[in-house]
Amino acid sequence: MEIPLPAVTAMVSAMGTGMATEAGRQLMQLVGGLAGRDGRAPDSGADWGPLAQVLCDHAREDPEIALRLAHIMAMTRSTLTPLAIARTPQLPPTTQYFENRRPQLRTLVRGAGRRPGPHPRRAMVHGEPGAGTTALALRFGWSEAQRFPDGQLYVDLRHDTDPNRALRDALRQLGVDERRIPVGALQRRDTFQELVAGRRILVVLDQVRSVAQIRPLLAASPSVFTVVVGHRPLAGLDAERVEVTPLTQRHALRLLTRVAGKEAVDALGRAVDGELARCGGRPGAVRL
Structure with missing residues (x-):
């Protein structure tokens, strides 16, 4: 031969x-x-x-x-052929019970609609635990899916602070075969940046505690829109801040009625005010 x-x-x-x-x-x-x-x-x-x-x-x-x-x-x-996005990533499902976040959604839509320029497009969604920051980011992604024809990537950093493992998760979601994922952190970062460069893709980085935790996942390409979710604004992150505040009593009552039903809420009578006060305007607590 x-x-x-x-x-x-x-x-x-x-x-x-x-x-x-x-x-x-x-x-x-x-x-x-x-x-x-x-x-x-x-x-x-x-x-x-x-x-x-x-x-x-x-x-x-x-x-x-x-x-x-x-x-x-x-x-x-x-x-060893050149890597390319082999799978269109999708967001996880979000809650069907969503209440009064129109101003925040408008801010995210405006950021996503901004024409790509020399600077990356990023938003920092922040609020106290239970305020519904994750639900807001996911609701935005699902409702604006047409803006991101190359996919919507979701990385949950709740239980893992290692950016190298987060990069591995991101590359897997993009369809990179396990055998072709680089071992080194710098090589993984470069591979991720190359794959998303020029792509119209949404990247949601959830439960972030520090910029160091996500720095390798912050796409440099202006075609990518990155939404960072955390309990407070991150020092050193160049992103538009989107604060998720507690629900007012009126909106909390509307949410509770949608979750539990009007009959159940009416049965509580005046006690409903105390129940809602204990929830502190946190949608997560109201839904429970």
């Missing part, structure tokens, strides 16, 4: 470029096994010709090596 030298050179070069990934390292180990002591990857990765020549020579001398080399070349084409 005759395997062209240019094709083998292109293969080992692709492997060298993909060495940051687990798949790239595994493929290079397979190639090293075929080349034996006669071939080694260049330290700089600049010239792959000698290694490719050794592989071709061995393949001409041994048909079994030629078959194995052809198999590795096929694996390289399937695993």
